[in-house]
Amino acid sequence: MNGNKELIDALNQIEREKDISKEILLEAMENSLVAACKNHFGKADNIKVNINRETGAVNVYAEREIVETVTDPVIQISVVEARLKFPKNDIGDIVNVEVTPKNFGRIAAQKAKQVVVQKIREEERKVLYNQYYSKEKDVVTGIVQRYVGNNVSINLGKVDAVLTENEQVKGEHFRPTDRIKLYVLEVKDTTKGPKITVSRTHPELVKRLFESEVAEVKDGTVEIKSISREAGSRTKISVHSNNPDVDPVGACVGINGARVNAIVNELRGEKIDIISWSEDPVILIENALSPAKVVAVSVDEAEKSARVIVPDYQLSLAIGKEGQNARLAARLTGFKIDIKSETQADEIGW
Missing domain, CATH: 2.40.50.140 (Nucleic acid-binding proteins)
Incomplete structure (x- = not known):
């Protein structure tokens, strides 16, 4: 069949503008034309469609077996006819016989248009999906x-x-x-x-905001060890520096609080406590209860529980409004924390 250079030019343009492979489009067209051949030949199992990659010419081939006597002309060709077209082949060989129908150019043009529109939609959807999936x-x-x-x-x-x-x-x-x-x-x-x-409440939102705001977190110098968050109200994060010369809390707070304030503004006023992480649970729990001052901490590592004594005037600060400070500290450290004032501790003999 005569070439269709316009088709190839159009596909080249689509490839450039839409970043959709010309080869993918041509293969899809060939497959859809094979299906179209089914209506014409009654079956398509042995049909192949080839679109010339340079000229756009469309040819239809039927795979046929060379036989002595033809009993099914759809899948067989006589040895006499085969010798004229395929002199190098013999009985039992499979050959590709061109069977392009006369009106196939019109069918091919229609199919090409349908395939291109559908494939562009599919590929654009796939590109979009991949683009946003990478942001999960x-x-x-x-x-x-x-x-x-x-x-x-x-x-x-x-x-x-x-x-x-x-x-x-x-x-x-x-x-x-x-x-x-x-x-x-x-x-x-x-x-x-x-x-x-998407989410505005997820603790990882705070972590990612610190990564974007604090270069030392992004490059791994400062590690965010754990986060506990009550979205819209307060977040506690524990940080650790892998470089002894870098203060992890200072890096996250920034000069005059610039870095943490940018994150607080993004979270519309949510308070953020940044504490220094320690592998010693006593120090970690003491830090986690910040801004409250702690007198003593005793830890039961097997039970993952801790008793904390604070000065009398610091009790409400340590517990926090509706227990929030103690609750966030417990989540941050993974310890069940029981807080008593010095007076209460004396009374019960802690």
Whole structure:
């Protein structure tokens, strides 16, 4: 069949502009044309379609076995006819006989258009999915679009994400066009494109924000050992430096608190306590109860529990409003923490 240079030119352009492989499109066209041949020949098991990669010419071939006497002309060719076309082959060989139908150019053009449109959609969806799948468990910046019921639709550039009610910080309200940072929980591939679920409450959001704000965290000099968070209210993080010359808490706080304040602003005022991690649970628990001062800590490592004594005037600070400080410290350290004031400890003989 005559060439179709326009088709090849169009595919080259698609490859350049859409980053979709010309070869993938041509193979898809060949496959769809094989299916189209089924209507014409009654079967397509032995049919091959070849589109010339340079000229765009479309040829249809049928695999046929060379036989003495033909009983099924769809899959066989007589040895007499075969010798004219395939002089080097003999009985029992399989040869490709050209069987391109007369009106095949029109069918090929229709199929080509359908395949290209469908493949472009598929490939664009795949590219989008891969692009956002690589951002799973990372932080992205999104623009608030609108509330859909209690969920928020967020534009991430080429796709929209859903911030469900469960993943929203209580008390946080957004206006359309607000730019916010979000933690990507999950990216799912669907027929309508990637479905992206994001979070504002996840503890990893705080970790990723520190990575983007603090060079020493990003390069691994300072390690975030653990995080405990009550989203919208308070977060505690324990940090450790792998370089004795770098103060981990100082690095995370920044000059005049610049680094931590940038994160607090992003989290709309959520308080952040940064404490120094220690492999000694006594020191770790003491640090975790900051800003409260501690008199004594006794630890039962087997039970993962600790008794803490604080000055009388520090008891409410150590426990925190509605027990928050003690609760976050317990989560941060992995120890069940029991706090008593000096007076209480004396009374019960601690």
